[in-house]
Amino acid sequence: MTDVLTPDPEAPRAIAQAPDASPADVGGGRWKRAALIAVPYVWLLVLFLAPFFIVLKISLSDTVIAQPPYQPVLDLANGWRGVVDWWNGLDFENYQILFEDELYVASYLSSLKIATISTLLTLAIAYPMAYAMARAPKSIRPTLLMAVILPFWTSLLIRVYAWIGILNPEGLLNQFLLWTGIIHEPLYIMNTETAVYIGIVYSYLPFMVLPLYSSLEKLDETLLEAAADLGSPPWRSFWQITVPLSLPGVVAGCFLVFIPACGEFVIPDLLGGSETLMIGKTLYNEFFLNRDWPVSSAIAVLLLLVLVVPIAIYNNIQAKELGGKA
Amino acid sequence: MALKPAQKALGPIRRSFAPWLDPAAVPLIRFENVTKRFGDFTAVDDVSINIHQKEFFALLGPSGCGKTTLMRMLAGFEAPTSGRITLAGKDLAGVPPYRRPVNMMFQSYALFPHMTVAQNIGFGLRQESYAKSEIEARVTEMLRLVKLEGFGSRKPHQLSGGQRQRVALARSLAKKPKVLLLDEPLGALDKKLREETQFELMDLQQDLGLTFLIVTHDQEEAMTVADRIAVMNHGKLVQVATPGDIYEQPNCRYVADFIGDINILEAKVASVQGGAARLAVQDPTAEISVAVSEAAPASGADVAFAVRPEKMRIALEPPPEGAANVLKGEVWDIAYFGDWTKFLVKLDGSEKIVRVSRANMARTEAAPISWDDKVHVWFAPDAGVLLTG
Numbered sequence: 001m002t003d004v005l006t007p008d009p010e011a012p013r014a015i016a017q018a019p020d021a022s023p024a025d026v027g028g029g030r031w032k033r034a035a036l037i038a039v040p041y042v043w044l045l046v047l048f049l050a051p052f053f054i055v056l057k058i059s060l061s062d063t064v065i066a067q068p069p070y071q072p073v074l075d076l077a078n079g080w081r082g083v084v085d086w087w088n089g090l091d092f093e094n095y096q097i098l099f100e101d102e103l104y105v106a107s108y109l110s111s112l113k114i115a116t117i118s119t120l121l122t123l124a125i126a127y128p129m130a131y132a133m134a135r136a137p138k139s140i141r142p143t144l145l146m147a148v149i150l151p152f153w154t155s156l157l158i159r160v161y162a163w164i165g166i167l168n169p170e171g172l173l174n175q176f177l178l179w180t181g182i183i184h185e186p187l188y189i190m191n192t193e194t195a196v197y198i199g200i201v202y203s204y205l206p207f208m209v210l211p212l213y214s215s216l217e218k219l220d221e222t223l224l225e226a227a228a229d230l231g232s233p234p235w236r237s238f239w240q241i242t243v244p245l246s247l248p249g250v251v252a253g254c255f256l257v258f259i260p261a262c263g264e265f266v267i268p269d270l271l272g273g274s275e276t277l278m279i280g281k282t283l284y285n286e287f288f289l290n291r292d293w294p295v296s297s298a299i300a301v302l303l304l305l306v307l308v309v310p311i312a313i314y315n316n317i318q319a320k321e322l323g324g325k326a
Numbered sequence: 327m328a329l330k331p332a333q334k335a336l337g338p339i340r341r342s343f344a345p346w347l348d349p350a351a352v353p354l355i356r357f358e359n360v361t362k363r364f365g366d367f368t369a370v371d372d373v374s375i376n377i378h379q380k381e382f383f384a385l386l387g388p389s390g391c392g393k394t395t396l397m398r399m400l401a402g403f404e405a406p407t408s409g410r411i412t413l414a415g416k417d418l419a420g421v422p423p424y425r426r427p428v429n430m431m432f433q434s435y436a437l438f439p440h441m442t443v444a445q446n447i448g449f450g451l452r453q454e455s456y457a458k459s460e461i462e463a464r465v466t467e468m469l470r471l472v473k474l475e476g477f478g479s480r481k482p483h484q485l486s487g488g489q490r491q492r493v494a495l496a497r498s499l500a501k502k503p504k505v506l507l508l509d510e511p512l513g514a515l516d517k518k519l520r521e522e523t524q525f526e527l528m529d530l531q532q533d534l535g536l537t538f539l540i541v542t543h544d545q546e547e548a549m550t551v552a553d554r555i556a557v558m559n560h561g562k563l564v565q566v567a568t569p570g571d572i573y574e575q576p577n578c579r580y581v582a583d584f585i586g587d588i589n590i591l592e593a594k595v596a597s598v599q600g601g602a603a604r605l606a607v608q609d610p611t612a613e614i615s616v617a618v619s620e621a622a623p624a625s626g627a628d629v630a631f632a633v634r635p636e637k638m639r640i641a642l643e644p645p646p647e648g649a650a651n652v653l654k655g656e657v658w659d660i661a662y663f664g665d666w667t668k669f670l671v672k673l674d675g676s677e678k679i680v681r682v683s684r685a686n687m688a689r690t691e692a693a694p695i696s697w698d699d700k701v702h703v704w705f706a707p708d709a710g711v712l713l714t715g
Contacts, residue, residue, distance in 0.1 A: 225403055226436035228423040230450035230501065240449075244440045 215249030633710030
């Protein structure tokens with residue numbers, strides 16, 4: 001997350017000055033620059049685009065009972081003919097299936113709903129946490145930060161299993177509530193959508209807290225003093241100064257939670273019941289139970305497209321922000 | 327902000343403005359025995375100051391002397407450990423900053439980065455129940471006042487340092503505060519712009535008829551803008567007086583030394599007779615005669631005689647007959663400033679160096695004073711002040 005709202009005013013000037021700093025090494029500098037820029041592009045190409053095109057290709061193939069379980073397979077031994085046959089064997093059949101079978105549409109919509117609600121819940125819980133951390137004495141901030149990161153040291157799977165032990169009808173939560181006398185019948189949270197929300201909010205909380213903390217910590221406290229000086233009580237300063245200035249953190253945190261939550265598989269599988277539809281779970285079933293690689297690849301490609309839209313919107317907003325600064 | 331000459335008929339007003347001399351005048355701001363401690367550290371130590379309506383008052387001192395803390399207590403960001411602060415007769419204890427009729431211009435300007443210039447200036451007005459049109463009119467007026475018409479829709483980071491300073495000033499003036507607090511307002515500006523802005527601030531203060539309280543470590547700035555200066559050191563108030571008095575009548579060695587350049591000669595009082603005293607200077611051994619007030623120290627008292635460089639004369643040839651307090655020495659160093667020159671003279675029979683400055687009134691000189699020249703340095707009996715503290 002770049003700091004959109006308070007860029008270093010000297011930075012553009014420094015960049016502008018760089019090329020004419022030393023005319024002698026302009027030639028060498030250009031190559032160095034190209035090499036430097038190439039590194040992330042190669043990285044993206046190898047680790048993102050190449051796998052994506054493989055998945056895309058499989059999604060356009062047909063299911064067969066074979067090894068691999070799809071066709072056509074590119075056979076370069078047949079030369080150019082092989083390439084043409086391969087190309088002609090691709091079609092959009094699987095995408096058609098996704099739109100015709102209600103299961104897939106329902107899974108997508110349900111995933112988006114669950115991801116949206118859990119993102120908002122996570123934001124509501126993480127904001128006060130991050131705020132308290134950013135306002136804590138400087139000496140204990142690293143400890144608090146460590147406490148947020150610490151759960152990552154245990155496998156997600158184990159932590160989600162632990163929630164089963166808590167949410168079970170005979171679990172810790174029910175035992176405690178029965179003991180205090182608040183309830184007299186155990187609550188059935190396990191295997192419901194509520195359990196999925198609890199699991200997602202719990203698992204993704206650090207992804208929300210960290211960007212929020214980093215934008216709140218940078219907030220110049222004299223701005224709040226200035227607001228108070230100009231007649232704004234603390235609660236209004238919060239909405240007028242703190243919230244707008246932490247928006248980059250809010251947006252980053254929401255994306256970090258929303259995007260993986262959309263494709264979440266482990267949590268709905270372990271905590272949710274059979275009626276909890278999520279696209280990640282559907283994809284898993286297609287892939288491992290039906291061994292239908294092409295359809296599950298189509299699901300993955302469509303999920304990516306669904307998620308690309310909000311990311312593109314966000315990028316657009318950010319580009320405008322930056323453009324307005326020039 | 328620069329006023330047209332026709333408007334600027336403030337001479338008589340300024341000249342006679344001295345409400346602090348009037349025992350019947352009621353001060354606008356009173357600091358009464360204010361002390362502020364942070365843990366073991368005493369930032370402000372038993373300070374009492376009265377500041378009058380329409381006064382341009384400066385708190386001057388080195389960093390860490392407590393001047394900013396004193397101002398922050400008036401703004402409401404810190405509460406005094408003991409003592410009382412009143413504004414227009416009202417005790418400010420327990421009044422939160424957002425309810426105080428004072429506005430502050432912050433050293434860092436503290437402009438809201440996500441708001442435009444106009445939104446920044448209108449921020450204070452938006453906190454009250456003003457009509458939208460009223461706010462717009464006031465913002466336009468403020469933009470004109472600080473000569474930033476047409477900049478209303480810019481964001482702070484699109485402005486130069488000087489422009490940001492103006493926005494900060496406009497924002498703090500927009501609510502017509504009873505008192506404007508300026509925390510090192512010109513520290514981030516370069517020298518030329520700073521001087522220009524100092525005069526603009528003075529004109530603005532006269533024009534709006536507001537009370538300004540400025541915190542600065544820059545003595546020239548304080549001398550230029552302020553009606554009165556409070557010199558602070560280690561949380562204590564050392565002297566409160568007009569710039570002229572602070573410079574010419576410092577009440578102790580600290581003030582004399584802090585403000586401008588000065589030569590301090592340690593001495594013992596040899597004799598006092600009427601308005602004159604003879605002092606035995608210790609280093610180099612010499613006897614000088616100085617003018618003293620009625621409250622002169624007794625014979626034998628340890629004192630210091632402080633005399634400003636520009637109040638001393640320097641020449642190669644001996645001074646005219648009857649000149650008092652003549653010392654001899656050798657030119658140690660020369661600093662040429664264009665409009666004046668400062669000579670560092672090592673006195674004969676001593677390691678003591680005195681500073682003598684001389685205005686360069688002619689472009690050329692037949693026999694200029696140069697390095698290692700034997701010179702005479704002398705001063706009138708009333709050229710300096712006798713310091714006991």
